[in-house]
Amino acid sequence: MTRFAAPIAEQIWDMKYRLKQADGTPIDLSVEDTWRRIARSLSSVEADPALWEDRFYTALEDFKYLPAGRITAGAGTNRSVTLFNCFVMGTIPDNMGGIFEMLKEAAVTMQQGGGIGYDFSTIRPKGAPVAGVAADASGPLSFMDVWDSMCRTIMSAGSRRGAMMATMRCDHPDIEDFIGAKSDSARLRMFNLSVLVTDAFMAAVKADAPWELQFDGVVYHTLPARDLWNKIMRGTYDYAEPGVIFIDRINQANNLNYCETISATNPCGEQPLPPYGACLLGSINMARLVNDPFTGDAHLDEAALDELVATAVRMMDNVVDASKFPLEAQRLEAMNKRRIGLGVTGLADALLMVRLRYGSEEAARQTARWLKRIARAAYLASVQLAKEKGAFPLFDAEGYLASGTMMAMDEDVREAVRAHGIRNALVTSIAPTGTISLYAGNVSSGIEPVFAYSYTRKVLQKDGTRTEEEIADYAVTLYREMYGADAELPEYFVNAQTLAPLEHVRMQAAAQKWVDSSISKTINCPEDISFEDFKDVYLEAFETGCKGCTTYRPNAVTGSVLSVSEDSSAMRMKTARKKAGLTQHDLAVALDVNQATISKLENLGVEKFGKIEELASAMQVSAAWLRFGQGAPEIVATDAAEPRQPHGDVVYMSEPLDRPQALEGNTYKLKWPDSEHAIYLTINDIIVGGHRRPFEVFINSKNMEHFAWTVALTRMISAVFRRGGDVSFVVEELKAVFDPRGGAWVQGKYIPSILAAIGGVIERHMVSTGFLEGEGMGLKSDPQAQVVNLDQPRGPACPNCGQLDLRMVEGCMTCGSCGHSKCS
Known part of the structure; x- marks a missing residue:
């Protein structure tokens, strides 16, 4: 038996949170060991460590409470790391010495x-x-x-x-x-x-x-x-x-x-902080607290929520004492105010489980009720800690209760604070939870809507090959388990791509009222939103009480995802089927696919390649309507993608050819944004069988840091070219190299590494000489033209795993495949 709801969850744990020795040998043999390590570490500052270790373990068990990744990875490891996620640094003085002192602290x-x-x-x-x-x-x-x-x-x-x-x-x-x-x-x-x-x-x-x-x-x-x-x-x-x-x-x-x-925030914006302020984060997994999901009796267990919040607040308060700090000023700031940021994850899944449509007015009201319940429980738990351990040192009752947040809080909570003080100056914040959400079984992230019901993730194996696995949203998986794999998803199942921008704002504003710090959330906007409508999103955020606003509109610069509005092909396809008097089963039989596929098509508005004519006939509409007229993106399915052959005949040679005295070639200049010196590529060709084909490459740069690998690359590529055959795989391999430090935007296109850029130059040369028909053609697995799963949103390439699945989540570019995030 395993506690993990999906293979992705166990992979994330093993990669990011599992304690291992320096040589990679696991110390945490199971996720239970990880929970026990965290519980033991955070209970060590208690008067009765054994009592609180068990209570903390119970809160962590089954991913009910999720400390931020820094705590999960670092607590109890005796490593010189901070358990705080982010900091706002000191005020920068307006003089050279002070500026560079701040740089050193950073x-x-x-x-x-x-x-x-x-x-x-x-x-x-x-x-x-x-x-x-x-x-x-x-x-x-x-x-x-x-x-x-x-x-x-x-x-x-x-x-x-x-x-x-x-x-x-x-x-x-x-x-x-x-x-x-x-x-x-x-x-x-x-x-x-x-x-x-x-x-x-x-x-x-x-x-x-x-x-x-x-x-x-x-x-x-x-x-x-x-x-x-x-x-x-x-x-x-x-x-x-x-x-x-x-x-x-x-x-x-x-x-x-x-x-x-306050004049600055942490990198994702959910923690506005003073100079040297630190943000300490953790999330309640709302998806784990719903009883009788997807039924008329579905409800959030509020008593369990209150208890879990109280335990989480105590754990987070203990982190202040258990953590190391990079700077003494940061430690003093944390000790004097003891601010914590308890948030949520799995909110959208919880709303689905109680049969509410994310973005609706009722969902916003329910969100506000749940967040108020969390705020009340957190404040009262912190008051109880103040009675036991003392209020935070800078507590002043009158000043504290006169703030905008506390003026709106219930009178019984205000009176408790006035009578006993409070341990933690601020208690709530909604942070990015992309990686820990995957770790918890792919629950919806933070207060974000479900991004995609399911997608295919390519997993890199030890032998260098990639396998595919289906990643499904936690609520969708639970619904299928209850009602069958082919069950049609109800109308209240919506995702980030089908929501109107103002519905996103409505949810953020509803949550913000009861969050005393701030919220990290992305408001997804369709690519074709007008500039005036786009501006209205920000004005609405200001008018409805949000503390900030972050949007994401896919385009050639930010990277595109497949977006489908409610008024788009997805809804029209479903309507057309129903007008034709067809059930999903009828349509599945007509197209020779299973019913789950039809459900995916109708939920995401995409067609099965090669079946468009049949689909159009079954729905009594034109194929042009399906393919182009209503904006349904045409996706190439795996079994329909046939690799093109190189334009020239493939010539295989048992021995490399001798180099002629003269060869025809071209020299190309490649300027990489982060590199001081340009790289120059010379590609020479040979005529074989009446066709021009690459024979050798020379790569040169004045940057001495590049010397060794450019020489090695020159020799290896040239050796491959001189052997003949289908050498287009050289382009594939180079274009598939992803720099973990990140790639760069070059002429409006994201290139994942400098080696990938070299691969692109070689490919363009092959196209210009007729060896390849066109960019991406003749390559078996071009990472920029790869097959896309029917319901997989497509974004820019991830610098960590290379998948085209980067998307803006909670104010930060995050990979849906491996969990890589710029901010966590």
Whole structure:
């Protein structure tokens, strides 16, 4: 028996959370060992460790409470790592010595595995005079470039992936340069960017008033507020950045506004933090708490929820005492305020289980009720801890209860805080849970909707081959177990692609009311959303009480996913079938597929390749309507994809050919964004059987770091070419190489590594000489033209596993196949 609901869950545990010796030998022999390790570590600070170890273990058991990945991987390991996920660093002084002292602190923090947030608004703008040196300031963006390089250096040294957030106030003189920074695909790749938007600015936007850009009381420039707002919107419309943080609302609602001012957040935005503030995260798995799912008696076990929340709060409070900190200032900040961020995951699955459609008004009301229940239980648990262990050191009853969040809390909770104090200054936050959601059986992530009901994941085996496995959403799997594998999913099953953007906003606003920190959530927008409608999403987020807004609109720059609106082919296909008087079974028989396939087709609006004519006939509609007219994406099924042969005849040689005195060839210049020097490729061809084919390659670069591998690549590729035969696999192999540090956008296309870029150059040469018919043709498994599963959303290539399954989740690009995330 295994506790894991799916193979993906066990793989994630083994890869990211299982404690192992340096040589890879497992110390945690089972996931129960992992739970026991965490429980023992976090109970060690208790007066009765044995009692609390068992209670903590019970909370962890069966993935009911999910500490953040840093805690799960690090607690009880005696390793020099922090258990806190992310930090906001100190205020950056406006002088060279202070700036580079902050850079050093950032490097130390990232080296121990902490993501960081910074407000760069404190640095004087570009062109401002620098007293005493007769020079002008280079501006905050120049120093952000230095931070970006530092992050890449730390990451390339083998540490955890870098994750940074940079914020800038909407009235800083360099704000326009900040907004447009990501238009350069090679710049600030280690940063997420967000603009700190004030209430005054939003009022100016509504009134179409002028807006002053100033620093230290000096006005540098005045422009219409709407022009600046449109620039922010255009940046995120085109590049998914910058995000927007409603900073005044954050400070007004902050329980600690009497003793701190916030101007930055952690990399995903769910934790607005003061200088040296740390974010400590964990999630209640709502999907595990629903009784009688998918029936008229379905309900969330609220008593179990209250008990689980109380235990989770105690565990998280203990992390403050058990964790190491990169800097002493971070430790003091954490000890003085003891803020924690308890959130949820599996919310969308829980809503499905109680038969509510995510995004509906009733689902929003239910979400608000559940989140209020969690907030009440968390505050009362923290009050109980204060009675037992003492309130956080900076607690001031009157100041605390006068904050925006606590003013809305129930009077009995307020009275308990007034009477006894509270252990943790802030208690709730909804963080990205992409990886731990997979670990928990692929429950829906955070408060996000289900992204896809199921998809095929390619798993890399030890021998280098890949196997395929079906990954299904937790609620969908449970529904199929209850009602049969071919059961048609009810109408309330919706996913991220079929929801209107304003439905996403509705859910975020409903949750935000009872979350005292913030929420990491992505509002998915269709690619064809108009710019005006897109702007309305942000205005609605502001008007309905959200603390920030992050959107994702797939396009050529951000990467596309298959999106289907409710008014699209999926709904029309189902309607057409019903008008024709056909059941799903009838249609399955007509198309010679099983009924589950028809259900997938109708839920996602895609057709089975090679069966479009039959499908059109059965539904009494035209094939053109299915293929093109209503926007249903045409997907090539696995059994229909036949590899094309190279244009030239394949000539196999037992011995390599001698090199002629002269060969015809071409030289190509390849400029990689992160490389100081260009790479030059010379490809020479030979005529065999009347056809031109590649014979040798020379790869050269002035960058000495490239010398060894370019020489090796030159010799190996040339040796392969001289053997003859179908050498197109060289292109395949090179294009399939994915750099774990990330690839780059080159001419609007994501290239996963510099080796993949070299493969692309060789492929284009083969096309130009007629050896291949076209890009992606003649390749058996071109990673940029591979077969897509019927219900698999397709995004950019993942830099970790290479799958075309990156999507924006909770404010961060996350791989649905392996769980890789820039931010976790």
